[in-house]
Amino acid sequence: MNVVRTPAVRRTAPRPTVLRTHGGLSLRLGRRALLVCGLLALTGAVVAVLSLGTGSYHLAPAEVLATLFGDGPPGADFVVTDLRLPRVLDGLLAGFAMGMSGAVFQSLARNPLGSPDVIGFGSGASAGALVSVILLEAGTAQIALGAVLGGLATAATVYLLAWRRGVHGYRLVLVGIGGSAVLGSLTSYLYVRADLGKAAEAATWMIGSLNGRGWSDVSVAALGVAALAPAVLALARRLTLLEMGDDTAAALGVAPERSRLALLATGTGLTALAVAAAGPIPFVALAAPQLARRLTRSPGPNVLPAAWMGAVLVTLADWTAQRVSGTGILPVGVITGVGGGAYLAWLLFLERRSGKV
Numbered sequence: 001m002n003v004v005r006t007p008a009v010r011r012t013a014p015r016p017t018v019l020r021t022h023g024g025l026s027l028r029l030g031r032r033a034l035l036v037c038g039l040l041a042l043t044g045a046v047v048a049v050l051s052l053g054t055g056s057y058h059l060a061p062a063e064v065l066a067t068l069f070g071d072g073p074p075g076a077d078f079v080v081t082d083l084r085l086p087r088v089l090d091g092l093l094a095g096f097a098m099g100m101s102g103a104v105f106q107s108l109a110r111n112p113l114g115s116p117d118v119i120g121f122g123s124g125a126s127a128g129a130l131v132s133v134i135l136l137e138a139g140t141a142q143i144a145l146g147a148v149l150g151g152l153a154t155a156a157t158v159y160l161l162a163w164r165r166g167v168h169g170y171r172l173v174l175v176g177i178g179g180s181a182v183l184g185s186l187t188s189y190l191y192v193r194a195d196l197g198k199a200a201e202a203a204t205w206m207i208g209s210l211n212g213r214g215w216s217d218v219s220v221a222a223l224g225v226a227a228l229a230p231a232v233l234a235l236a237r238r239l240t241l242l243e244m245g246d247d248t249a250a251a252l253g254v255a256p257e258r259s260r261l262a263l264l265a266t267g268t269g270l271t272a273l274a275v276a277a278a279g280p281i282p283f284v285a286l287a288a289p290q291l292a293r294r295l296t297r298s299p300g301p302n303v304l305p306a307a308w309m310g311a312v313l314v315t316l317a318d319w320t321a322q323r324v325s326g327t328g329i330l331p332v333g334v335i336t337g338v339g340g341g342a343y344l345a346w347l348l349f350l351e352r353r354s355g356k357v
Helices: 031-052 061-068 076-109 121-135 140-162 169-193 196-207 215-234 236-243 246-251 256-278 284-296 303-325 332-353
Strands: 017-020 026-029
Touching (some): 031 076, 031 284, 031 303, 061 076, 076 215, 076 236, 076 256, 121 140, 121 169, 121 196, 140 169, 140 256, 169 196, 196 332, 215 236, 215 256, 215 303, 236 256, 246 256, 284 303, 284 332, 303 332
Antiparallel strands (some): 017 026
16 A cells, blocks of 8 residues: 655744844844834824814814924914924823833733833832922923932832842732832822922822923933833843743843843833823833734734834823813823723633633
8 A cells, every 4th residue: 555645834934024223233023013013103193193183273184284294274383383292292202112111021020910010110210200399399301310210229129129049020020019019108208298289290290191291301202212212122032032031041142130130221211211201101011012912913022012002002092081171181191090990800801701810
C-alpha cells in the first residue's frame, strides 16, 4: 500500500510593520495595530473639530476647518484659536501621555490594575502640584516642576518598599495602593491649610478639568509628549521582554532592573506632566491600554495604540461634558469617572459570566 504524503502547508504570520526614524529609532507594529492607531488618530481629530465648534458661539465643522486655515466667519478666529484650541490640544496631549503611561505601568506590574492613578504615582504628582498651588501660589512652570518631583519621589519610595530581590508586580500594586492612601491624607491636610478660594480651586483641579486651560498648559503637555514618548517607544521592546519574566529578559540580553528603572522614570514623567497640564483625570490610564488591546488583539504593552486611545477618551469626554452642561463648566474628570465606573462594572460582569470571579 503506497501512502501519498502531501507537502505540509507552511503558514507564516503576517510580517509586522517597522517604523524607522533618522535617529535610528525603530518601532515594530503589527498591521492591525498600525490601522488601529490611524483610526484612533482620525477619531481624535474628528472629535477635536466637533469640540472646537461646541459652545454658546456654535460653529459647524466646515466653519471650524475654515477658521483654522484662516478663512472663517467674522469673530470665529478669536473663539477658536484663542479660547477653544488650547483646551482641545491640552486634552489630546494629556490623554496621549496618560494612555501611554498606563500601558507602561500595567506592563511593568503585569497587572491590569497597575495604572499610575491606582498605584499612587498620579497621586504623588497631584500632591506635588497641590503643594505648588496652595502653599507656594506658583505659576504653570512651578506647578509642572512640583508634579514631576512629587511623582518621581513617590515612584522611588514605592519602588524601594516593593523591592525584595527584584520588584514583583503584585507587590508594586499593593505598596502603591498604600502609598496612594497616604498621599490622599496629605492632600486632605493641604485642603485644611488652604483658604476657601484656594481650596475650591484645588478641589476642582483635583477632579481633572480642562476649563480655563491656556497655551502654557499646552506647552507643559507637549513638553512631556515630545521629550518622553520617544524614550518610551525606544524602550518598548524591552518592556515586551520584561513581560516574559526577568530570567527570560536577561537571557535575551536585557538588563531587567536597569530597564525597569528607565521605564519607571519615563512613565512617571509622562504621568506627572499630564497631571500638571490637565489635573488627575481618573480612569484614562486604567482603561486606555485595555481598550487598545481589545482593538489590536495583540499581546504586549501596545504603548502607541494605548496613547491614541487615551487622547480619544479625554477629548471625547470633554466634548460630552460640554454637551451635557451646555457651558463647558462640568469638569472632564466627572465624565471619565462615570465612564470608568461603568467600564469596571462591565469587566466584572464579563469575569463573572466566564466563571473567573
